[in-house]
Amino acid sequence: MTLQAGPGLRLEQDDPTEPLDRQSRGTLAETLRRHLADDILDGRLLPGVRLDEQELAARFGVSRTPVREAFKLLAATGLVQVRPNKGVVVTSITPERLAQMFEVMGEIEAACARFAAQRMTAEERQRLAALHAEAGALARAGDREAYDAMNTRFHSAIYAGAHNDYMQETAQAIRQRLRPFRRAQFRVSGRLSLSWLEHDSVVRAILHGDGEAAYHALRLHVTTVGDASADYVGRSSG
CATH class of the missing domain: 1.10.10.10 (Winged helix-like DNA-binding domain superfamily/Winged helix DNA-binding domain)
Structure with missing residues (x-):
């Protein structure tokens, strides 16, 4: 071929x-x-x-x-x-395999968010809020490439805010594995603004020091990302 x-x-x-x-x-x-x-x-x-x-x-x-x-x-x-x-x-990745990968990613990122809500310093919280605000402007402008890059910085800030080096390394490794699929989600119509709104729930929980709310908000976000990515890939290869 x-x-x-x-x-x-x-x-x-x-x-x-x-x-x-x-x-x-x-x-x-x-x-x-x-x-x-x-x-x-x-x-x-x-x-x-x-x-x-x-x-x-x-x-x-x-x-x-x-x-x-x-x-x-x-x-x-x-x-x-x-x-x-x-x-x-x-290679070909089955929908079942992709769902399993996002399931693991969701649990790891959610745990990072919980710890970040409990452990982030005031400076780290301010930085997260600033990244979130910058991402909002990019989402409104419809700039997929810039938002994708900002999205990586946003999630990395949460990993770092967990103040657990091993968890941060694990989250980054899994994210790298799923990076092409997470990037694909932004080709789904309206996904930029929805992604930002999902982030907003995570940021609010972290800034309020609510670990459980942060955990559930980020877990839901990654589940939605997985669904959007799988939907896009399925339609593209169908």
Whole structure:
């Protein structure tokens, strides 16, 4: 099977006078990962398709090194598998498996919210409120890319506010695994504003020091995120 070309076939350079391969390879690999993850979740790259390193390097106008690094990032999320004698192949995640992953994510994030409500310093609470306010402006503007980045910062602030290093590391690891799916939710109509409103319930509970309310609000939020992500992926691949 051959690759189906998605939108935006070449990556934009920050400095047009500087070759892409001289830019930060980590940043470039992450950009490639995002493009390929979007193609997979949008159904442009179907399960079983082999990802050709040379073809992708030509498609995006880069060397093969960042493509290999992007493959590693995709493999960490489970979107692709490295198979002997077959190379890198797009995998298929069942709705049941995705639901299980979000169920675990919901419990971990909810526990972080509970502890954050109990343990955040005054400065951390102010920072969380500020992030939430910035996210609100982005949601109203309909800026999906910027809101997605702010969303990551928002949740990371809650993980850190739990003041439990192991829990924070666990939450970040699971979030990284689910990152492409969480990103997909924002393509669902009206999801930006709903996401912000769900965050609002979490923030209010944390600022009031109500651990139980924070736990339930964030657990409900992640459950809704999982449903929205699964719905989008299902419609894209159907």
